[in-house]
Amino acid sequence: MPRHGHTMDGSIPLGEKRVFDGQERVYYYGYWVKTYEAPDDTLGAKKRLIEATTRRLFNHMEHGINIPGARLNEARAAYEAEVDPAMKRVKGAMYAGALFNRATDIFTKLVELQAAGVEIAHDNALMRECGFCLQEALELGKLVRHRSGDEGLDELWGEPFKVFSIPIEAFYESRYIKIAQTMRDIDRIAESLTELLSHDHLFNGVAPLITRFAEAARCKTETLRTDPHIFDIWAQFAVAADLLETFRPPEALLKGELQRRRAEIGLRMIRRARRLICDITRARVPMPKSTAELLARFEALGSGCAPARAATPA
Numbered sequence: 001m002p003r004h005g006h007t008m009d010g011s012i013p014l015g016e017k018r019v020f021d022g023q024e025r026v027y028y029y030g031y032w033v034k035t036y037e038a039p040d041d042t043l044g045a046k047k048r049l050i051e052a053t054t055r056r057l058f059n060h061m062e063h064g065i066n067i068p069g070a071r072l073n074e075a076r077a078a079y080e081a082e083v084d085p086a087m088k089r090v091k092g093a094m095y096a097g098a099l100f101n102r103a104t105d106i107f108t109k110l111v112e113l114q115a116a117g118v119e120i121a122h123d124n125a126l127m128r129e130c131g132f133c134l135q136e137a138l139e140l141g142k143l144v145r146h147r148s149g150d151e152g153l154d155e156l157w158g159e160p161f162k163v164f165s166i167p168i169e170a171f172y173e174s175r176y177i178k179i180a181q182t183m184r185d186i187d188r189i190a191e192s193l194t195e196l197l198s199h200d201h202l203f204n205g206v207a208p209l210i211t212r213f214a215e216a217a218r219c220k221t222e223t224l225r226t227d228p229h230i231f232d233i234w235a236q237f238a239v240a241a242d243l244l245e246t247f248r249p250p251e252a253l254l255k256g257e258l259q260r261r262r263a264e265i266g267l268r269m270i271r272r273a274r275r276l277i278c279d280i281t282r283a284r285v286p287m288p289k290s291t292a293e294l295l296a297r298f299e300a301l302g303s304g305c306a307p308a309r310a311a312t313p314a
Contacts, residue, residue, distance in 0.1 A: 015173070026173075028180035034222040038172045043114050046163055047107045049171070053159040054100045060156060060283045062145045065093045069102030092143040099137035100160060106130040107164075134161035146279065146287070156285045181286045183218045186277055189291060190214035192298045193273045199302075202249040202263050206270070209244045213274070216240040217281040237281070244274050269298065 016027040017035065025032035039045040058066045067075050075091070075098040082088040106126050114120050120127065141157035163171050194210050197203040216237040223233050247270065249263045276294055280287050 026176050028177050029184060031180040031183045031218075033176045033179050033183070035176065036172065036224060036227075038169045041168045043107070043111050043120060045168055047104075047111045049163045049168065050107055050160050051104055053163055054104055057100075057156050057159065058097070060147055062093065062147055064090075065097035065144065067094050067098035067101065069098055069100075069105040072098040072102045089143045092140050093145075096137045096140035096144060099133045099140070103130045103133040103137070103160065103164070106133070131161075131164060134164050137161070146283075156283055175284075178285050179222050182221050182280055182284055185280060185286050185288075185291045186214050186217045186221065189273050189277055189294060192295050193269060196269060196298045196302050197266055200262060200266060202253055202259065203266055206244075206247050209240070209247055210273075213240040213244045213277065217277050221281050221284050241274060241278060244270060265301070269301070272297075 012027050014028055017024055018027070018032070019025070020032065024035045026035050027033075039048075072095075075095040079088065079091040079095040082091050107130055110120050110124070110126055110130070138158050138161045144157060159171075162174060166174075190210050190213070194207050197206055216233075217240075219233050220237040223230055227233070248267070254260050254263055272294060276287065276290055280291075
């Protein structure tokens with residue numbers, strides 16, 4: 001199989017599934033992504049997925065927005081009454097958090113009713129209310145930022161509503177597409193960083209560390225926390241990230257101010273790339289704005305003032 005699931009073959013249809021070394025994989029946009037068996041499409045399974053996707057988005061978004069669903073009316077009133085734009089953005093994010101939690105609360109009760117023998121129709125009033133909560137939260141997603149303070153994660157923010165509105169099998173397929181796109185961006189960042197630093201002898205030896213980190217990041221991106229191999233996969237990712245973070249040019253080569261400045265700029269770019277790859281790997285969705293900005297920075301350095309030729313810091 002190509003390097004950890006990656007190939008570029010236009011003859012392979014998107015969604016093609018094949019087995020490699022006993023593991024089924026699905027092809028999207030140049031990557032063979034590891035698949036998992038989707039649970040049956042029941043209210044109970046949807047509840048667990050909504051809980052998991054909601055918990056995941058709270059883990060990656062800015063602090064302070066995980067407001068209990070019981071405080072939804074308070075959160076709405078605070079948001080609607082606010083006039084200061086900056087304050088209104090934050091209160092809108094808090095209101096969205098309350099909407100997600102209210103939807104989870106409703107779905108939990110629906111599952112309990114179903115378990116007690118009550119038939120729950122798709123047009124049930126509580127089902128509709130759950131959908132309204134998730135839809136409104138989705139619309140407020142543009143107000144919410146990633147925990148790093150950078151762009152929001154629209155795809156991550158939309159996952160609970162997607163779980164609610166489409167069959168679970170279709171939701172799994174949509175995740176494989178996003179995972180392939182995330183892998184693509186990991187490779188784009190890693191390859192651009194390698195190209196930038198390849199012109200400077202101060203950074204001889206860093207390319208294998210970047211390659212190892214990107215490989216581990218792609219592997220982590222496609223792997224669920226419930227996977228039996230997660231212990232090795234997470235450890236490999238953490239170790240590869242640490243090795244890249246601790247890379248330093250040999251002190252013997254830093255003989256003057258220019259060399260030290262070059263080293264400083266190159267190390268700064270390594271840190272930025274590592275941080276962004278870590279963010280998108282843990283979120284398992286692309287961060288297109290942050291990725292485009294970083295790649296543009298690499299291109300600017302490479303075209304006019306790569307670390308080997310730079311005289312001023314980024």
